Amino acid sequence: MAESSATREHQPIYRRNFFFFLTDNVLFNLAFNIMGPTTLIPDFIRQLTRSEVLIGLSSNLFEVGWMLPQLFIARYLVHFDRKKWWFVGPNLPVRFMVLLFALLTVWLGKDRPEAILLAFLICYGIAAVGDGVVSVPWAVMAGTSLDVQWRARMFGLTSAIAGTLMLGISPLIGLALGSPAFSFPENYALIFGAAGMLFVLSTLPGVFIHELPGGKTLEKIPTVGEFLPSLGRVLRTDRSFRSMVAARMLTSLFTMANPFYIGFATVQLGLSNTVAVPTLLAVQTIGSIFGSLLYTWLAARSNLRVIRLALAAAGLLPLSALLAAIIEPLLLYLGFFVWGLTVRTLFIGYMNWVITHSTAEQRPVYTGLFNTMVALASLSAPLLGGSIAQWLGYPALFAMALSMVMAALLVTLRFVRDVRSPQPVQ
Numbered sequence: 001m002a003e004s005s006a007t008r009e010h011q012p013i014y015r016r017n018f019f020f021f022l023t024d025n026v027l028f029n030l031a032f033n034i035m036g037p038t039t040l041i042p043d044f045i046r047q048l049t050r051s052e053v054l055i056g057l058s059s060n061l062f063e064v065g066w067m068l069p070q071l072f073i074a075r076y077l078v079h080f081d082r083k084k085w086w087f088v089g090p091n092l093p094v095r096f097m098v099l100l101f102a103l104l105t106v107w108l109g110k111d112r113p114e115a116i117l118l119a120f121l122i123c124y125g126i127a128a129v130g131d132g133v134v135s136v137p138w139a140v141m142a143g144t145s146l147d148v149q150w151r152a153r154m155f156g157l158t159s160a161i162a163g164t165l166m167l168g169i170s171p172l173i174g175l176a177l178g179s180p181a182f183s184f185p186e187n188y189a190l191i192f193g194a195a196g197m198l199f200v201l202s203t204l205p206g207v208f209i210h211e212l213p214g215g216k217t218l219e220k221i222p223t224v225g226e227f228l229p230s231l232g233r234v235l236r237t238d239r240s241f242r243s244m245v246a247a248r249m250l251t252s253l254f255t256m257a258n259p260f261y262i263g264f265a266t267v268q269l270g271l272s273n274t275v276a277v278p279t280l281l282a283v284q285t286i287g288s289i290f291g292s293l294l295y296t297w298l299a300a301r302s303n304l305r306v307i308r309l310a311l312a313a314a315g316l317l318p319l320s321a322l323l324a325a326i327i328e329p330l331l332l333y334l335g336f337f338v339w340g341l342t343v344r345t346l347f348i349g350y351m352n353w354v355i356t357h358s359t360a361e362q363r364p365v366y367t368g369l370f371n372t373m374v375a376l377a378s379l380s381a382p383l384l385g386g387s388i389a390q391w392l393g394y395p396a397l398f399a400m401a402l403s404m405v406m407a408a409l410l411v412t413l414r415f416v417r418d419v420r421s422p423q424p425v426q
Contacts, residue, residue: 013210014150021146024205025158026165029344031198033166034191035098037062038339039281040173042259043266043273044188045120048113052260053386058120059259060382063252065128066135067375073136074368075227083137083364084211091203094130097123099196105189116185127199132371138206139367143355145212151355152303155348156296163289163340170285174278231369234362241357243415245370248350249377250408251311256385257318257401261332264321264394269329280336287340295345303356304416307349310342311409318398318405325395 035041037059045058077083101123108115142151176187235242265276291310298306320335350370358366388397 010147010212013145013212014147017145017209018150018154020205020209021142021154022157022161024202025154026161027198027202027205029158029162030165030169031098031195031202032062033162033281033285034169034173034195034198036173036277036281038258039262039277039284040188040191042262043277044185045117046263047184047188048117048120051386052263052390053383054117055263056256056259056382056386056389058124058382060255060378061121061124062128062131063255064375064378064382065125066132067371067378069129069132069372070136070375071231071368071372073133074364077136077140077364077368081213082211083140084206084209086137087134087141088203088206090130090133091206094127094133095199095203096196097127097130098192098199102189102193102196105185105192108185110184135371136364136367139351139355140363141209141211143358143363144360145209148356151352153296155352156292159288159292159344159348160296163285163292166285167282167289170278170282173281174274177277178274230365234365234369239415240417241354241366241370243411244350244353244357245373247307247311247408247411247416248370248374250404250411251314251346251350252374252377252381253384254314254401254404254408255378256381256388256404257321257397259382260385260389260394260397261317261321261336263389264325265329265332268394269324269332271329280333283333284336284340284343287337287342288344289340291341291343291345294341295348303349303353304412306345307353308409308412310345310349311405311412313338314342314346315402315405315409318402321398322395322402 036043042055042059045055049055073086077086101119104119104123105116108119142154146154173191176182176190179187182190235245262273262276262280265271265280266273295306298309317335317339320331320338324331324335354366354370355363385397385401388400
């Protein structure tokens with residue numbers, strides 16, 4: 001691909017952009033990991049409600065909100081030559097929302113759990129949708145303002161650095177949850193407040209990114225009647241992209257079990273949440289460090305191969321949960337280590353595949369279409385997962401999750417070819 005061949009004069013720009021992309025990504029991922037969508041958040045929501053559906057929704061809310069607006073934003077971006085301020089501008093208000101929620105939690109107090117739950121859904125939802133708005137221009141800039149080698153390093157080192165920092169932070173989360181100095185919900189508010197401060201700091205690096213020009217822009221914003229048929233042509237003519245969308249949707253259905261592993265550990269296996277939450281988070285973090293280093297090394301060679309390996313390994317999480325109930329609870333820790341090894345690898349692997357697969361002109365459309373279609377599966381995942389957990393139990397849910405990830409692996413093996421540059425859609 002022409003745009004992935006770094007010219008000598010662009011190397012200083014790539015190096016400079018690498019630092020700012022990396023700083024932004026590390027701060028954001030560190031804040032996100034502190035909130036723990038598969039550990040802290042479902043444990044927190046379980047203190048507010050016994051509805052398994054709401055617990056599942058709360059954990060998946062960010063992914064759903066993040067993906068839904070992207071196709072809408074993509075339609076406008078194809079008209080603009082520069083995308084930087086589409087990223088920087090919306091960042092400024094939305095990354096204050098988690099900090100705002102922490103303050104609201106303290107103000108509302110333990111006697112108003114319904115109000116805290118509502119505040120969480122609103123603030124967390126706004127943060128998710130806002131990040132979805134900025135993700136398409138971010139992906140476009142990552143495709144044009146970093147070459148493939150610098151981009152792979154940025155993705156891999158982001159997880160390695162954030163994961164290493166999380167190893168030191170995980171014990172502090174356990175102390176905050178178990179300290180007699182902080183009662184519920186102030187103990188959780190303290191953790192959300194720390195994450196919120198990092199989200200606020202993450203707004204700064206994007207200002208300094210030097211955006212390089214991408215492909216041709218359209219003279220005018222396409223109408224809905226012009227835009228929708230072009231999406232259909234992308235799906236109809238690009239088999240690898242269509243298949244990767246299917247694999248990503250199956251991966252989202254696989255994650256329907258994620259909010260319930262911590263409930264399974266505390267309710268069914270009898271582990272204390274003050275021990276299980278920070279320990280499982282630490283084990284997952286250690287796995288993510290190893291996974292990110294492997295991604296940094298392997299992705300520049302074959303991003304698709306990394307995705308396949310990660311999908312194969314991810315199946316060990318639901319399998320370990322099934323075995324933990326029969327053999328030994330400690331097996332769940334092994335599952336969380338493997339999940340940490342694969343979770344970020346899958347996320348950045350899919351994102352990097354779409355960025356590299358698409359041309360500069362079509363990158364907004366490919367990115368927006370990919371994530372918006374996946375949002376449909378992500379939206380159904382908490383409803384499906386919560387219903388299965390509530391009516392059929394955790395073992396049935398974990399078995400269903402295992403079948404989803406194996407199906408995703410089969411799709412990538414049979415129908416996805418290695419990255420190529422598709423022809424622009426007329």
